[in-house]
Amino acid sequence: MSHDVTWSHVDLNAVPCIKVPPPGPKSVEWHGRASQYMKGYSSQVRLFPVAFESGHGVTLTDVDGNVYLDFSSGIYVTSLGHCHPKISEAVAQAAKTLMNCHDFTTPIKARLLEKLVSILPGDLGGVQLYDSGTTAVEAGLRICRAANHPNLEFISFHKDFHGKTLGAVSLARLDPTQGLRAPGFFLAPRAFCYRCAFDKCYPECDLYCLKYIDTIIKEETAGRVAAIVLEPIQGWAGSTVPPDGYMQALRQFCTDRGILLFADEVLTCMARTGKMFCVDHWNVVPDVLTLGKGLGNGFPVTAMCVSDKYKDQVEKISASTSYGGNPMACAAALAxxxxxxxxxLVERSAHLGNLLMARMEQMKAAHPLIGDVRGKGCLLAIELVKDRATKEPAEKEGALVYQKAFAKGLAWIPAGNVLRLSPPLIMEDDVALKCMDIIEESIAEVEREAGYA
Ligand SMILES: Cc1ncc(COP(=O)(O)O)c(C=O)c1O
Structure with a gap:
C-alpha cells in the first residue's frame, strides 16, 4: 500500500545511527540535571535515560546525535510523525494569533467540534475539550453520574488504565501508595483469553466473564451502577483485544440494565487500531467516549464525547477548564x-498492523521466549514468558530486550514482560520491518544469554 512519505522518508542505510553508545555523555549530563528535581519517570525512561533533542517524522535524535527509529509514537501520541509540517504550521499560526481565552468560542474551536462530530460514531454529538486524558476521563465519570442519576457506581476492568487522578486511579489496579479505592468503584475480570481469569476457553466459555458482571453487581455493588468503563483494547496492559462478539454483548448488557457504556479511547482513537475509533471494529456506540493522545499528535488536546441523549447534562458538571481546547489545541486537533x-491513515494503520502481525507470528514460531502476540492496527504487543505451558511472565527478560533494542536505535515501550509496539501510522513498510529485525535480534540475544534457545 503506497503512502506519500516525501517529508518523512527514511534512508535505512543512514538510520538508525548510533554514534555514541547511549545514553551518551550529553544525555547523562542533561538527564542528571533534570532528574535532580524531577523523580517521577516512567519505566521507559528509567530503563533507558536518554535525553532527546529533536524529532522528525519517524525518527528521534538524542542530544549526543544518535538517531533512533520511533516505535513508540511518544507513548501512542505522535501517530502522524514528529513535527508533521501541516500540524506544526497550524499550531504556529494559532500561537501567533491567540493562545488562550478560557472557554470562549473561537472559530477554530467551532470548526473542530463540527469536524469531530461528523466523524464520531452513532449519536455521539456532545463534545467537551480538555488538556489531558485523565481530565477527560474524570469529566466522563461526572457526566455518567449526572446522566444516570441517582446511580453513582462504576465497574471497570482488571489491568485497564484510565489515568492518574483519584477518580481515574480508582478505575484501575491500585499500587500500595495510592491507598484506598474511592467508594463506589468496582473491578471485573477482563475478557483476556490468553490469561482467562476463569480458566475457560473461548468460544465454549460463552463469554462467562461478561455474565460474571451480574454477580459483581448483585454481591458487591449497591445495585446503583451508573456506568461500565473500559478501554476497548487495552493499551498499558499490552494490546489485549476482546474476543469476537464481546463488545456487542457488553453494549447489550449495559442497555438491558440501564447502565451507561463508557469507552475510554484516550489511547485507541484516531486510527491507532486500524479504524478511526476502536469501537468502530464492532459497530458499537458507547454513551460516553473519551479521546486523547493521537487527537493532537503531541499537542495536549483531549475530548469527552457524549451521546445526544445526555448532552444537555454536561451543563450540570462544571465542565470548563482553564485551557482545554484553546486555539492552539484546536488547530492541532483539526489539522x-x-x-x-x-x-x-486509517487504511495505512490496518495495513501496517497486518504486515507486523504476520512478522510477529513468524517470530513467535521461532522464539520460545514469546508466549503471545496480539493487537490490532498499529497497537500491538509481544508477551514474553519463561515457559509457554505455565505462562510465567518473563519480566527481567522484557526489560533486557527493551534495553538491547534501544541501544541498537529503537525508541519503544516496555511494560514488564510485555513489549508494546506503537509505530507511527506514517511509517514505511521497510522501516517498520527494520524495527522488527531489531526486536527479533534483541530477543534472540536475550534467549541465548538466558539459555532459552
Ligand atoms: C486509556 C487511557 N486513558 C487515560 C489515560 C490518561 O491520559 P493522560 O496521560 O493524557 O492523562 C491514558 C494514558 O496513557 C490511557 O491510556
Missing part, C-alpha cells in the same frame, strides 16, 4: 484529523 483523512 491532525485532516492529515488522517488526506493521507488515508
Amino acid at each position: 491532525s484529523i485532516e492529515v488522517i483523512e488526506e493521507e488515508n
Whole structure:
C-alpha cells in the first residue's frame, strides 16, 4: 500500500545511527540535571535515560546525535510523525494569533467540534475539550453520574488504565501508595483469553466473564451502577483485544440494565487500531467516549464525547477548564484529523498492523521466549514468558530486550514482560520491518544469554 512519505522518508542505510553508545555523555549530563528535581519517570525512561533533542517524522535524535527509529509514537501520541509540517504550521499560526481565552468560542474551536462530530460514531454529538486524558476521563465519570442519576457506581476492568487522578486511579489496579479505592468503584475480570481469569476457553466459555458482571453487581455493588468503563483494547496492559462478539454483548448488557457504556479511547482513537475509533471494529456506540493522545499528535488536546441523549447534562458538571481546547489545541486537533483523512491513515494503520502481525507470528514460531502476540492496527504487543505451558511472565527478560533494542536505535515501550509496539501510522513498510529485525535480534540475544534457545 503506497503512502506519500516525501517529508518523512527514511534512508535505512543512514538510520538508525548510533554514534555514541547511549545514553551518551550529553544525555547523562542533561538527564542528571533534570532528574535532580524531577523523580517521577516512567519505566521507559528509567530503563533507558536518554535525553532527546529533536524529532522528525519517524525518527528521534538524542542530544549526543544518535538517531533512533520511533516505535513508540511518544507513548501512542505522535501517530502522524514528529513535527508533521501541516500540524506544526497550524499550531504556529494559532500561537501567533491567540493562545488562550478560557472557554470562549473561537472559530477554530467551532470548526473542530463540527469536524469531530461528523466523524464520531452513532449519536455521539456532545463534545467537551480538555488538556489531558485523565481530565477527560474524570469529566466522563461526572457526566455518567449526572446522566444516570441517582446511580453513582462504576465497574471497570482488571489491568485497564484510565489515568492518574483519584477518580481515574480508582478505575484501575491500585499500587500500595495510592491507598484506598474511592467508594463506589468496582473491578471485573477482563475478557483476556490468553490469561482467562476463569480458566475457560473461548468460544465454549460463552463469554462467562461478561455474565460474571451480574454477580459483581448483585454481591458487591449497591445495585446503583451508573456506568461500565473500559478501554476497548487495552493499551498499558499490552494490546489485549476482546474476543469476537464481546463488545456487542457488553453494549447489550449495559442497555438491558440501564447502565451507561463508557469507552475510554484516550489511547485507541484516531486510527491507532486500524479504524478511526476502536469501537468502530464492532459497530458499537458507547454513551460516553473519551479521546486523547493521537487527537493532537503531541499537542495536549483531549475530548469527552457524549451521546445526544445526555448532552444537555454536561451543563450540570462544571465542565470548563482553564485551557482545554484553546486555539492552539484546536488547530492541532483539526489539522491532525485532516492529515488522517488526506493521507488515508486509517487504511495505512490496518495495513501496517497486518504486515507486523504476520512478522510477529513468524517470530513467535521461532522464539520460545514469546508466549503471545496480539493487537490490532498499529497497537500491538509481544508477551514474553519463561515457559509457554505455565505462562510465567518473563519480566527481567522484557526489560533486557527493551534495553538491547534501544541501544541498537529503537525508541519503544516496555511494560514488564510485555513489549508494546506503537509505530507511527506514517511509517514505511521497510522501516517498520527494520524495527522488527531489531526486536527479533534483541530477543534472540536475550534467549541465548538466558539459555532459552
Ligand atoms: C486509556 C487511557 N486513558 C487515560 C489515560 C490518561 O491520559 P493522560 O496521560 O493524557 O492523562 C491514558 C494514558 O496513557 C490511557 O491510556
